[in-house]
Amino acid sequence: MTEEYREYTQDTENQLCHKEEVVKAGSIVIPVFVVVLVVCSCIGNLLVLVILVLYEKFRLLVNILIFNLAVSDLVFTFGLPFWASYFVWGWTFGDAGCKAVKFLFSLGFYSSVLFLTLMTVQRYMAVVHSLSDWERCRGFSVAPFIIWMLSGTAALLVSLHSQVLENEENLYCEFSSFEAKHADVYFQNVFFLIAFCIMGFCHVRMFQTITRSQTKGRHKTIKLIFCIGLVFFIGWAPYNIVMFLRILQDYEWPSFLDCNVSNNLDYAFYSCRLLAFSHSCFNPVLYALIGEKFQKHLQTILKKICSK
Numbered sequence: 407m408t409e410e411y412r413e414y415t416q417d418t419e420n421q422l423c424h425k426e427e428v429v430k431a432g433s434i435v436i437p438v439f440v441v442v443l444v445v446c447s448c449i450g451n452l453l454v455l456v457i458l459v460l461y462e463k464f465r466l467l468v469n470i471l472i473f474n475l476a477v478s479d480l481v482f483t484f485g486l487p488f489w490a491s492y493f494v495w496g497w498t499f500g501d502a503g504c505k506a507v508k509f510l511f512s513l514g515f516y517s518s519v520l521f522l523t524l525m526t527v528q529r530y531m532a533v534v535h536s537l538s539d540w541e542r543c544r545g546f547s548v549a550p551f552i553i554w555m556l557s558g559t560a561a562l563l564v565s566l567h568s569q570v571l572e573n574e575e576n577l578y579c580e581f582s583s584f585e586a587k588h589a590d591v592y593f594q595n596v597f598f599l600i601a602f603c604i605m606g607f608c609h610v611r612m613f614q615t616i617t618r619s620q621t622k623g624r625h626k627t628i629k630l631i632f633c634i635g636l637v638f639f640i641g642w643a644p645y646n647i648v649m650f651l652r653i654l655q656d657y658e659w660p661s662f663l664d665c666n667v668s669n670n671l672d673y674a675f676y677s678c679r680l681l682a683f684s685h686s687c688f689n690p691v692l693y694a695l696i697g698e699k700f701q702k703h704l705q706t707i708l709k710k711i712c713s714k
Contacts, residue, residue, distance in 0.1 A: 433494045439680055440490035443687055447483040450690025451476040457703045467528055467547075472693075474550045475521045475634075479686040482514025486683060497577040501570045504579035508568040512561035514686070515594070515642075519601045520553040522638055525631050530608035533628065534615050564590055584656060591649045598646050605635050630696045637688045645682035648675045 454476040462469045488499060488507045497504060567586035571578045581587035612628055651671060693700040 436493050436676070436680070437490045440486050440683075443684055444483055444486050447479060447687035447690075450687055451479045451483070453704065453707070454690050454693055454700070456707070457700060461703045461706075462699070467549075468525065470547075470550060471521050471525045471528065474553070475518065475525070475689065478514055478517040478521060479689060481510055482518065482683075483686050485510035485514070492579060497570055497579040499579075504570050505565040505568050507579065509561045509565040512564040513557050516560045516597070517553055517557035518638065518685070519598065520557060521550075522631075522635055523601045523604055524549055524553065526605045526608045526635060529628050529631055530612055533612045534608075560593075588653055588656070591646075591653055595646050595650060598642060602639060602643075609635070630692060633692050633696055634689055637692065638685050641682045641685040641688070644674075645678040648678045 455473065458464070458469055458473045458476075464470055464473070485507045488503065489511075491498070492507075499507070567582050567590075568579065569582045571580050571582075581590065609628075609632055616628070648671070652675060655668065655671060
């Protein structure tokens with residue numbers, strides 16, 4: 407444990423306020439929420455994978471991207487039970503477990519953003535530039551591999567700078583220093599903002615093109631991708647904002663030294679975190695509500711199950 411971290415935690419506890427109420431509320435709400443989230447995410451995303459494998463054509467780039475997005479959501483979901491356990495009992499999985507869970511969270515986040523961005527760009531190119539053969543371009547078949555490599559590299563850097571820290575009787579899975587923590591938050595915010603600007607530009611241009619087109623029926627996939635991107639933004643934008651505010655708290659800005667402000671920021675942090683984590687189970691719901699093909703395939707699967 408670094409001296410910087412020990413001094414900060416002691417100053418926070420002794421000079422500001424205790425966090426018993428925040429921890430107590432979190433120890434009740436978080437485990438229940440995570441259990442529901444993990445079950446829904448696993449069922450939903452596994453159904454998406456089954457439908458794609460059994461009924462869809464993988465020569466279409468959009469199906470390949472949806473498949474990888476579902477895998478990304480599952481990867482992210484696998485780390486949630488460890489996080490819930492960590493919040494209730496402290497970290498009990500050792501230094502290797504800390505690095506592994508940090509790796510899963512980061513891999514799921516960065517790969518999700520990149521796959522959503524590529525899905526949006528793919529639709530943008532097909533609609534705005536009318537490239538009918540764009541999806542069959544073999545050069546883009548390597549895009550998922552590149553995305554996983556980039557996401558894995560970013561996640562590995564996060565993992566290498568994570569370790570188990572000790573504060574009195576509790577163990578914490580955190581970044582090894584404030585510098586590493588702040589660098590991760592800055593990078594995550596900039597990365598998220600760039601991806602949002604790209605997706606926003608593509609959707610605006612697609613909307614302009616579709617409003618002038620007489621064949622709007624063939625652009626139903628855009629509605630699905632737009633809703634997935636919107637849900638992702640609603641989930642992760644507040645979380646990134648609160649993470650940035652917590653950096654200001656680390657620097658002991660006067661506005662955040664008040665006990666009530668500090669506690670409210672903690673409540674906002676955990677609420678926004680739960681909202682962000684829930685994105686992994688929302689995507690399959692959107693497929694079922696918006697994607698007509700997925701609705702038909704799901705009905706077929708349910709009929710087969712019920713007939714047995």
